[in-house]
Amino acid sequence: AQSVAQPEDQVNVAEGNPLTVKCTYSVSGNPYLFWYVQYPNRGLQFLLKYITGDNLVKGSYGFEAEFNKSQTSFHLKKPSALVSDSALYFCAVRDRLISGNTGKLIFGQGTTLQVKP
C-alpha cells in the first residue's frame, strides 16, 4: 500500500536559518513525489515535484527537496527561512505502479512551519 509520513507536526526555525521539513514514503513501484504549501484559509499551492532524473529538485520560493531512494525520503529544504514561509506543508506521493492512469495522490498529514523573526 502507498503511504506518506510527515513525522513532525510542527517545525520552528528562526528567520535566516536553514529549514528542513521531513517526509518519508512507502510505495510498491517508482514514486512521483510532491510538496504543496497551504497558507491560512487558502487552497494548496504546488511547490515542487520529483518525477525522474536529478535527485535534487528545485521549486518555487527558493525551496528544494532531495529524493533519497534508499531512505525512501523526500525532505523539503530552504537555505534561509523567511517569516513569510510560515504555513502548512504537505508531502504527497503517487505510486506509478498502483495508481496507474488515475493520477491519485496520497497526502501526508501536514507539517506546520513557524518561522520567527
Place this chain on the structure above:
Amino acid sequence: NAGVTQTPKFRVLKTGQSMTLLCAQDMNHEYMYWYRQDPGMGLRLIHYSVGEGTTAKGEVPDGYNVSRLKKQNFLLGLESAAPSQTSVYFCASSPSRGYTFGSGTRLTVV
C-alpha cells in the same frame, strides 16, 4: 484564467439536509478529485474522476456521491449530512502529474 473554482466557499447545514458542492475547471484537465481536510489527518480522497462520465471511490467515499456529466465540472453531493462531515472540502484537477487546487469549501454540519 480562473483555474479551479469551488462554490460555495462556506455553508452551514443541519443534520439530515442535503447539498451539492460544485467544482469547475477551465484548464481542460481530464482528472478531477474531491478531498476533505481534517486537522491532523491531512487530505483524504473522497471520490475522483478520470474523465467525463466516469467516477470512482477514493479512501473515504461513504455518505458522498459525485457526478461528472461535463468535463469541466465535478459535483460532490451529500444526501443526508452528518456532523462527521464537518470539514474543509477541496477540489483538484490534473492533466496527469500534479494537481491544481480550488480554494476550498468550509462546511459545518450542526
